[in-house]
Amino acid sequence: MKSFKIALAQFSPAIGNIDSNVQKMINLANDAKKQNADLVIFPELSMIGYPSEDLLLRPSLSKRTAQAFKQLSQVKDIVMVFGFVNLNDQGQRYNSAAVMKNGEILGIYNKQNLPNYGLFDEKRYFDTGNQYLVFEYLEHKFGVLICEDLWTASTVHQLALLNVDTVLVLNASPYEVGKPLHRIQTIQNLTQQLKLNVVYCNQVGGQDDIVFDGTSFVINAQGEMTYRAPSFQECLQVIDYDHEQKSYRSIEPAATLDTMAEIYQSLVMATRDYVQNSGFPGVLIGLSGGIDSALTLAIAVDALGADKVQALMMPYTYTAQISVEDASEQAKNLGVAFGIAEINPIVNSFMQTLYPFFGNSSTDTTEENLQARSRGTLLMGLSNKFGNLVLSTGNKSELAVGYCTLYGDMVGGFAVLKDIYKSIVFELAKYRNSISETPVIPERVITRPPSAELRPDQKDQDSLPAYDVLDAILYAYIEEDLSQDDIIAKGYDKATVERVIQLVDRNEYKRRQGAIGPRITSRAFGRERRYPIVNGWKPGI
Amino acid sequence: MKSFKIALAQFSPAIGNIDSNVQKMINLANDAKKQNADLVIFPELSMIGYPSEDLLLRPSLSKRTAQAFKQLSQVKDIVMVFGFVNLNDQGQRYNSAAVMKNGEILGIYNKQNLPNYGLFDEKRYFDTGNQYLVFEYLEHKFGVLICEDLWTASTVHQLALLNVDTVLVLNASPYEVGKPLHRIQTIQNLTQQLKLNVVYCNQVGGQDDIVFDGTSFVINAQGEMTYRAPSFQECLQVIDYDHEQKSYRSIEPAATLDTMAEIYQSLVMATRDYVQNSGFPGVLIGLSGGIDSALTLAIAVDALGADKVQALMMPYTYTAQISVEDASEQAKNLGVAFGIAEINPIVNSFMQTLYPFFGNSSTDTTEENLQARSRGTLLMGLSNKFGNLVLSTGNKSELAVGYCTLYGDMVGGFAVLKDIYKSIVFELAKYRNSISETPVIPERVITRPPSAELRPDQKDQDSLPAYDVLDAILYAYIEEDLSQDDIIAKGYDKATVERVIQLVDRNEYKRRQGAIGPRITSRAFGRERRYPIVNGWKPGI
Structure with a gap:
């Protein structure tokens, strides 16, 4: 030898x-x-x-x-x-x-x-x-x-x-x-x-x-x-x-690599490869002042460089001033081009056109979706004009329960956080702040209660269980294939579990029209979780 | 015995x-x-x-x-x-x-x-x-x-x-x-x-x-x-x-059943089952005055009954008066609720918001997409408010080459004509007219040159080859798996074939975010044609 x-x-x-x-x-x-x-x-x-x-x-x-x-x-x-x-x-x-x-x-x-x-x-x-x-x-x-x-x-x-x-x-x-x-x-x-x-x-x-x-x-x-x-x-x-x-x-x-570094780097590489291999000159991200878009922005900059990333804040009546401040600070910290476009005139023109049809019906999520879709259309307008790819910013928890607007905030070609539960979004944001001398994501963005800001004083937790509970139920149902009864037996509130599972099952149609995004778990939405849209399976055992 | x-x-x-x-x-x-x-x-x-x-x-x-x-x-x-x-x-x-x-x-x-x-x-x-x-x-x-x-x-x-x-x-x-x-x-x-x-x-x-x-x-x-x-x-x-x-x-x-009757009935059943089994009270269709939405409307009425179908015409500056007339006539012939909503104020508010960002750039498909997305958002607004499912009206030829707007005319939960080439759309429209005493689709809708009416005097054939040629090339490439060289060897124009194949390959991302729709060929877009989005395969042999 x-x-x-x-x-x-x-x-x-x-x-x-x-x-x-x-x-x-x-x-x-x-x-x-x-x-x-x-x-x-x-x-x-x-x-x-x-x-x-x-x-x-x-x-x-x-x-x-x-x-x-x-x-x-x-x-x-x-x-x-x-x-x-x-x-x-x-x-x-x-x-x-x-x-x-x-x-x-x-x-x-x-x-x-x-x-x-x-x-x-x-x-x-x-x-x-x-x-x-x-x-x-x-x-x-x-x-x-x-x-x-x-x-x-x-x-x-x-x-x-x-x-x-x-x-x-x-x-x-x-x-x-x-x-x-x-x-x-x-x-x-x-x-x-x-x-x-x-x-x-x-x-x-x-x-x-x-x-x-x-x-x-x-x-x-x-x-x-x-x-x-x-x-x-x-x-x-x-x-x-x-x-x-x-x-x-x-x-x-x-x-x-520790776990957060490993996940973070996987998202950076996936984003870089998708954007570059598709031939896009850069990306465009709608900032809300919240943590999902902040993290997506940081990943995009680490993947492509600040000069390839554009950010747009699109405030409406319900957008808090601190959201605009925080979005602006994120963009400044990362050195990306940043613009602000108020959507009030657009939303108003939709409302005025729709009012004759709506009659006396009361306000509901329809009006919230108009805001999200006005923003989506603005982003796509800039994307069409200048060629940058829109990155969508929704996370796995939201996509699982349909807490997102089809053709609104779901707009985009690549959903960077698609397979990241909200609890992990927080961890990744802290991790990203820990590796640079000064934090790129303002502390307030991490500590503030999450809100879609689609109606006055809205908080995500008005409509959803606390994210740690939601994510635990989602993980049990999606990743571990546990049944409704199994999850309730683990000690979670019965009504909450029933509601979450119903939302997951009912929102398959929404996910089916969403952008692809990097898979990092053993049960990502997409090609490895193949559920029918019309689905008569009754939760329970 | x-x-x-x-x-x-x-x-x-x-x-x-x-x-x-x-x-x-x-x-x-x-x-x-x-x-x-x-x-x-x-x-x-x-x-x-x-x-x-x-x-x-x-x-x-x-x-x-x-x-x-x-x-x-x-x-x-x-x-x-x-x-x-x-x-x-x-x-x-x-x-x-x-x-x-x-x-x-x-x-x-x-x-x-x-x-x-x-x-x-x-x-x-x-x-x-x-x-x-x-x-x-x-x-x-x-x-x-x-x-x-x-x-x-x-x-x-x-x-x-x-x-x-x-x-x-x-x-x-x-x-x-x-x-x-x-x-x-x-x-x-x-x-x-x-x-x-x-x-x-x-x-x-x-x-x-x-x-x-x-x-x-x-x-x-x-x-x-x-x-x-x-x-x-x-x-x-x-x-x-x-x-x-x-x-x-x-x-x-x-x-x-002869071929057109067979296809037509398949679409009627598929539409009925999707809508009813998903629990929607009815459907909503955006009419353009063109043949795709006219046929979709007829199928919806045959599937669900006129009382379950709503139609909305959303004209803009480039919409011909005869389009409004024809849409109105279709709705009347079929006895469905019909409304008109001008989109000019909405498109204008988008333009005004975007102009500062667009600078001196010239007009292009961006502006056309704004029209389509304004319409899509209006339809979704009505859908959200009243619960009817939006049926999208695009056909297989358009989806194949990306002649459609993501989050615009692609909006909807079920795409009735998704697997129907444009040439067959014409045949189905004639078939549907042949089975009722008076035609439900105005003759002019069938004979008029197809137009998206997204810019002045636009015709589909300004951007695309004639539909019979386009469909033949698409069929050879998609259904028969022929290569670019094979198709050119059949006698089609080289530049046309190259362009069509490039469009099909490049528009996978769009189709991936489109609604599902009934499969009637042996190679429908969707679960049976699984192509990567980032795709380096070079057409040729």
């Missing part, structure tokens, strides 16, 4: 853009060679990016893939292990890894375990592989697995029986809070048991609502982590195998 | 509402008994309805199912063959059929072929069955299959080898144009070949965007259709088995 070097290429592919991904892979392979790497490993489906959804069904995919193999064959004197879609003449389609050297394909592995739950739909696209790939190189025995394979005990055990020294794992493993470290702990137990070295290379970057954190790692056969890549950024890291120690040499791991 | 009677219960389940579905099934079984039926067959998953999506993952489903079995066991002296979710102690979940008599379960069949393409996601929810169910009753040998099983040659052939006389097939087969007759033709060939009688019972009704046409049928072992149920309505039909002829006795089939 001899020593050798492996490069982990934790990169962010452009979904569907095979040409640009292949060019990036060639550059990374050449960089790895300059650092004397003998092998470079890329993430799952690195050639087309994950998840490419129905692009995987386009008829020309096989031709495009063949062209990409031709381009990759120009890379000399380094083994490349990369992900691609393997289409055969019988019309089967596999999620696969290729091992290539000097244009020669040394082996192909077809993924054996296809996740088809939560946000995953792999059985829609792929057939199931049924063979292992093991190859000898550098007097070392390598096995190849793809993502879900590593979490499937029977598959890993079978591979271990083939006397593999190192398993190369190609991944597109989406981020969830705490998952970067959780993956490592789980695999540490596994490698100890099976005496395998694991080299784990993960995709990084935001793709629509899905966030890939990267956080690639190496764990040796003793269960020791010898390397951990940073989260939420691309990196190319070369690791050394020491044949005497029969282990990979330790490299200082990237700093661990 | 002896003669016997089978009842086909083509019914519309309430998705997720097991109690109400079970009650309906009990009533249907008792009605069937009164008509001397020996057996009654219900559609696929009749107990919970199809598709119940993530309700299938709720932990209490097994308890609810057990309760439902208890209720169904009250039915005496008739065999019931119904669909349910079969959960076992090992956590497996099957899409299953039960055969029950006097509370005794005579057999259970687990579906063997789970569709997981197009709009189907069955592998997300179900495990795969691997055994056949054959039972003797009335000196006759019955086999049971569920939907996709019947379209899987190997499965049907295996069942035929078990010497089955009649296959009972439980279905939730979604409607597509032409599919009601296409199913029958396909199965006629099959039964001839395999010498099987097929009794096919399909779900009927609209569920969110999915339309089930029903059109249940019976085909005998000679390949003759002996019964065909009506489309788009519930029915309970008893059929006789004649033991001497060894065949089911012929019953006059329901009248066949």
Whole structure:
């Protein structure tokens, strides 16, 4: 046996853009060679990016893939292990890894375990592989697995029986809070048991609502982590195998992030990637003086730079003066362009047009929604004129119970806080203030009782339970799948639980028309919680 | 062998509402008994309805199912063959059929072929069955299959080898144009070949965007259709088995529908079911004087009755007088409440508020969108105040290329024409006029060149290719999955094809925030065409 070097290429592919991904892979392979790497490993489906959804069904995919193999064959004197879609003449389609050297394909592995739950739909696209790939190189025995394979005990055990020294794992493993470290702990137990070295290379970057954190790692056969890549950024890291120690040499791991830092950085990356990869010159945010828009503004500035962010305050009769002051201070603290546009004339013109139809009906949320929709239309007007993307500012608690106005404050192309419960919004605001010398979000914004300011002296808690109670009930219902009876049995007020669950169920139609936003929990609204709109399920047991 | 009677219960389940579905099934079984039926067959998953999506993952489903079995066991002296979710102690979940008599379960069949393409996601929810169910009753040998099983040659052939006389097939087969007759033709060939009688019972009704046409049928072992149920309505039909002829006795089939009648009725049923099952008292439609809103209005009236439909015309400077006249005439012809609300003051107040921000920038689609959003907000104001659902009026051609305003004319809870290309909109309007004594859609509305009337003398064809060309390109790209090069090779103008495809790809974000609407093609926007929003795929090959 001899020593050798492996490069982990934790990169962010452009979904569907095979040409640009292949060019990036060639550059990374050449960089790895300059650092004397003998092998470079890329993430799952690195050639087309994950998840490419129905692009995987386009008829020309096989031709495009063949062209990409031709381009990759120009890379000399380094083994490349990369992900691609393997289409055969019988019309089967596999999620696969290729091992290539000097244009020669040394082996192909077809993924054996296809996740088809939560946000995953792999059985829609792929057939199931049924063979292992093991190859000898550098007097070392390598096995190849793809993502879900590593979490499937029977598959890993079978591979271990083939006397593999190192398993190369190609991944597109989406981020969830705490998952970067959780993956490592789980695999540490596994490698100890099976005496395998694991080299784990993960995709990084935001793709629509899905966030890939990267956080690639190496764990040796003793269960020791010898390397951990940073989260939420691309990196190319070369690791050394020491044949005497029969282990990979330790490299200082990237700093661990505490929970709020981890969530915050995930939102920053997701926002940056969505805006930049969609080709928008910048973003536009409606500030209310409240905490949701303040936090969204801070994230946008950290993602794109202050010069790419515009803020607009749109006060109405019920807007407190301190809201205008606080919004203005937020914008000033962060150095973004800030404007004020009173909406009274607009709301009045709507009212005057509608009064003849309303007759003697009493005031209700209709009038509140007119305010929200006047604001939404103003933001979209500025967006249409100057091309900036509107970021919407609603949080998960509001979206869950429908405490938001469709075509009003829900306007926008990307909802930064879509998967963030209100309780976490507060924590993230405090976290963001803690990392700069002077707070960017005025203290008053954090301590003031939340209000939509859509009627005189309104507080969110007039219509909703306190946010800590609301969020606990929502978490139990949405994330933990508990029933109404289960949640009441935990000690929550019966009427409150019933009302919250009814609101969640009834507001599916609203969420269905909302913007996408970064997923950071195991049960985000969107592609992984698929409920019918017309829904006759009765809460209860 | 002896003669016997089978009842086909083509019914519309309430998705997720097991109690109400079970009650309906009990009533249907008792009605069937009164008509001397020996057996009654219900559609696929009749107990919970199809598709119940993530309700299938709720932990209490097994308890609810057990309760439902208890209720169904009250039915005496008739065999019931119904669909349910079969959960076992090992956590497996099957899409299953039960055969029950006097509370005794005579057999259970687990579906063997789970569709997981197009709009189907069955592998997300179900495990795969691997055994056949054959039972003797009335000196006759019955086999049971569920939907996709019947379209899987190997499965049907295996069942035929078990010497089955009649296959009972439980279905939730979604409607597509032409599919009601296409199913029958396909199965006629099959039964001839395999010498099987097929009794096919399909779900009927609209569920969110999915339309089930029903059109249940019976085909005998000679390949003759002996019964065909009506489309788009519930029915309970008893059929006789004649033991001497060894065949089911012929019953006059329901009248066949020509293509436009079929599509029109599908939209009427889908609209009725969405509105009624969501609990809305009625609907509200913004009329423009154009053909899309005119057709939507006619469908709404046919679905709900004129007293449940309100229409509002919202003219602006660029609205032609004939548009107001035509809208008024449509409303009058159909007998619906009609109002006019000028939007000039509203648009002006938006303009005045935005001018200081716009500076010297020239007029563009921003100003057009303000008109559309003023209208959308007015409709939502009336909807919020009085509770009627807004129906949006955009068609598939517009949605495909983004010729529509998000939060403007896209406002609404149900988009009746979402899957209808503009060319078909014209045909449907003519069809609707042909079935009443006097035309309900003024002739001028059909013959006038389409215009959004968002700027002076605007015509749709200023910005878009002629609709017949546009629709042909869209059909080739969306429905047929042809590439840009393929479509150009068919003889279409290169620049036009490139532009149309770019518009389709770029406007995914808009469609993602649009209302759901009835699916009538094999590639509707929505759950069966899943494209990423940030999409780097380059058109070409």
